[in-house]
Amino acid sequence: MVRIFGWLACVGALALLILAMTTGTRVAAANAVRIDHATVRLSPIPGRPAAGYFNITAGSAAVELTGVVAAHARVELHGMSMAGNVMRMNRLPSVRVAAGGTVRFAPGGSHLMIFDLPATASGATIPLTFAFADGTRVDVTASVVAAGAEATPMAHGAH
Ligand SMILES: [Cu+2]
Incomplete structure (x- = not known):
């Protein structure tokens, strides 16, 4: 009798564990951060840094982008x-995206500054890894466009 009870307790614990794991997975998916329209725009001057643009949308929790690799x-x-009449670039330690919110990195605003990029032609792709404060990493494939080209090859009207 004691043995059967022990066995039932064990099965019960396992069932609870599986429930916790599957529930955890659903929560993680709902929280997922999304990155769209990742584009790398080459500098008109060879050897100068390229710029990176994208839209980042947080899931049901706020996220903090701490870097891109x-x-x-x-x-x-x-x-x-x-600064007066002059637009200046300043380095950001991180970028916070509110729950359900979208932050756009676009020409004239926030952007990635990409230094020492090996010679790359328009039409190529560059893998970027977005790193977040909670340890999440998101891999994104950015498309390379020439200097002066539309920041996002996909036309979406507003940008
Ligand atoms: Cu810059």
Whole structure:
């Protein structure tokens, strides 16, 4: 009798564990952060840094983007601010996205500054890894466009 009870307790614990795991998975999916329209725009001057643009949308929880990693290149998060009449770039330590909110990195505003990018042609793709404060990593494939080209090859009207 004691043995059967022990066995039932064990099965019960296992069932609870599976329930916890599957529930956990659903929560993680609902929280998932999304990154769209990732584009790398080359500089008109060879050897100068490229710029990166994208839209980042948080799931049901706020997220904090702390950096972007590219192989063989150094990437910084940059914002724009006015100093008198002059637009200046400033390095951002991180970028917060509110729950359900979208932050756009677009020409004239926040952007990725990509230094020492190996020679790349328009039409190529560059893998970027977006890193978040909670340890989440999201891999994104950015399309490369020439200097002066539309930041996002996909026309979406507003940008
Ligand atoms: Cu910059």
